[in-house]
Amino acid sequence: MQKPVRYWNALRRRPLACHLALIALTLVALAVAAHVLMLAGTRHGARRTVPDFSGMPLAEAQRKAHDRDLVLAVNDSLFVPAYEGGIVLDQLPEGGVEVKPGRTVYLTINSFRQKMVPVPYVAGRSLRQAKNMLEIAGLGIDRLVYRADMATNYVLAEYCDGQEVLPASRMEAEAGTGITLHVGVEGGCGTVVTPNVTGYPLAEAKGRLWELGLNVGRIDFDEGINLLNQKDARVYVQSPGQEQSVPLGSEVDLRLTLDKERAAKVRAEAEKAARALAEERIRREQAAADSLARIRLEHALTPAGPQSEASQPQNGTPSDPPPAAAQAQAQARDDETDEFFF
Numbered sequence: 001m002q003k004p005v006r007y008w009n010a011l012r013r014r015p016l017a018c019h020l021a022l023i024a025l026t027l028v029a030l031a032v033a034a035h036v037l038m039l040a041g042t043r044h045g046a047r048r049t050v051p052d053f054s055g056m057p058l059a060e061a062q063r064k065a066h067d068r069d070l071v072l073a074v075n076d077s078l079f080v081p082a083y084e085g086g087i088v089l090d091q092l093p094e095g096g097v098e099v100k101p102g103r104t105v106y107l108t109i110n111s112f113r114q115k116m117v118p119v120p121y122v123a124g125r126s127l128r129q130a131k132n133m134l135e136i137a138g139l140g141i142d143r144l145v146y147r148a149d150m151a152t153n154y155v156l157a158e159y160c161d162g163q164e165v166l167p168a169s170r171m172e173a174e175a176g177t178g179i180t181l182h183v184g185v186e187g188g189c190g191t192v193v194t195p196n197v198t199g200y201p202l203a204e205a206k207g208r209l210w211e212l213g214l215n216v217g218r219i220d221f222d223e224g225i226n227l228l229n230q231k232d233a234r235v236y237v238q239s240p241g242q243e244q245s246v247p248l249g250s251e252v253d254l255r256l257t258l259d260k261e262r263a264a265k266v267r268a269e270a271e272k273a274a275r276a277l278a279e280e281r282i283r284r285e286q287a288a289a290d291s292l293a294r295i296r297l298e299h300a301l302t303p304a305g306p307q308s309e310a311s312q313p314q315n316g317t318p319s320d321p322p323p324a325a326a327q328a329q330a331q332a333r334d335d336e337t338d339e340f341f342f
Contacts (some may be wrong), residue, residue: 050105052095053088058109061088069101076108079175080227085112092227108228114174119160121167127153127183128211134179141210142178146249149184153213157182183213185248193281194252196242196274198235199267202256205235209252217251225258234263242270282292 027193048068053061058074065072068261078089090108093099117138124131129146134140149156159167159180160173192213197205206216217239225233237255257263 007197009112012149021182040305046101047098047100048103048339050091050093050095050097050103052174053091053105054095057084058086058088058090058107061107065105070099070326071102071104073106074103074109075106077111078108078227079111079114083110085110114176116172117175119158119165119169119171119173119179119238121158121165121169122179123155123158123165126156127155127181127213128157130155130181131207131210135207138175139173140176140178140206141181143180144184144187144210144213144215145180146188146190146213147182148186148188150160150186151184152190155181168215184250185227189247191245192248194240194244194246196267196270197252197254198242199263200235201231202233202235202254204303205238205254211332213248214246215249215251217253220254220255222255222259225256229258230256232260233258234260236263237250242274243281 002198038212048070050070051064051068053072056064058072062072077167080089083089087110088107089110092106093103114284116137117236119139120133120137122133125133131141147156159182160171160177163169163171165171190213194214195208195212200208202219209216221230221233233256235254236257237260239253240250
């Protein structure tokens with residue numbers, strides 16, 4: 001007992017050493033306290049199984065989460081008409097996963113109604129500008145209708161649910177609604193080369209087709225795709241295929257899969273085939289242009305041929321003299337007449 005007292009008295013005679021010792025003791029005490037609190041907070045060995053909240057009303061999901069010492073947080077919402085408002089559509093982590101008590105489970109719930117957005121007036125804009133304005137507003141294109149006009153690929157009129165949209169309409173529509181656009185094309189018809197949209201998500205594939213003047217036809221999904229995971233699906237089949245010349249306004253059918261490796265492989269093969277098709281198309285167009293230029297050159301260099309039989313005298317009858325010769329002959333006859341009378 002006397003040794004610690006002697007040590008303490010010695011430290012008190014040295015203020016700097018005393019202060020350093022007090023600081024070291026304080027740090028050790030804080031480290032021990034933090035370790036104890038961490039052990040208490042992490043609750044090693046305590047686990048909870050996350051229930052499957054899908055299809056439950058939000059209030060019922062919250063009661064179940066409270067019973068299992070879990071916390072719920074709504075971080076997203078969708079509008080699915082097939083479900084009632086407030087129903088849980090998706091969750092993370094999924095049901096059946098073991099977590100620690102107090103873990104937050106994030107939910108996606110069904111909205112009670114679709115969000116209403118203003119419909120922008122896009123008549124007079126180029127098709128690409130109109131598409132971008134509609135997408136920014138949360139809308140899409142339902143159909144492109146082409147009609148004869150000198151302003152090719154410019155929007156002539158715009159319709160929402162059958163009603164024409166005018167500058168002063170102040171019309172609103174549910175988010176995601178498709179707008180019908182009447183678009184001009186010189187001569188009443190035109191063609192476009194189909195793009196390669198394999199490997200694209202549905203929204204990007206639609207946008208690519210729309211801005212080129214093509215309509216989206218039938219959309220098919222592989223098994224397992226629903227409204228919640230649809231954004232992760234990729235196009236792996238399109239009909240008609242890429243690099244095909246089709247009339248403006250034609251439909252392109254799409255099929256999507258969740259197998260991203262499969263979609264990437266299809267796109268790589270399609271890109272390789274597209275390059276070959278594009279080269280062949282350019283070669284044919286160049287050959288046609290060269291042929292036309294050669295025909296025009298030959299026509300320009302061909303000398304004028306002899307007079308046709310129609311211009312030759314028929315049955316030995318002399319042809320009419322040229323105007324100057326006819327005038328000279330008439331003057332000679334007049335002179336002979338004058339000599340006869342005088």
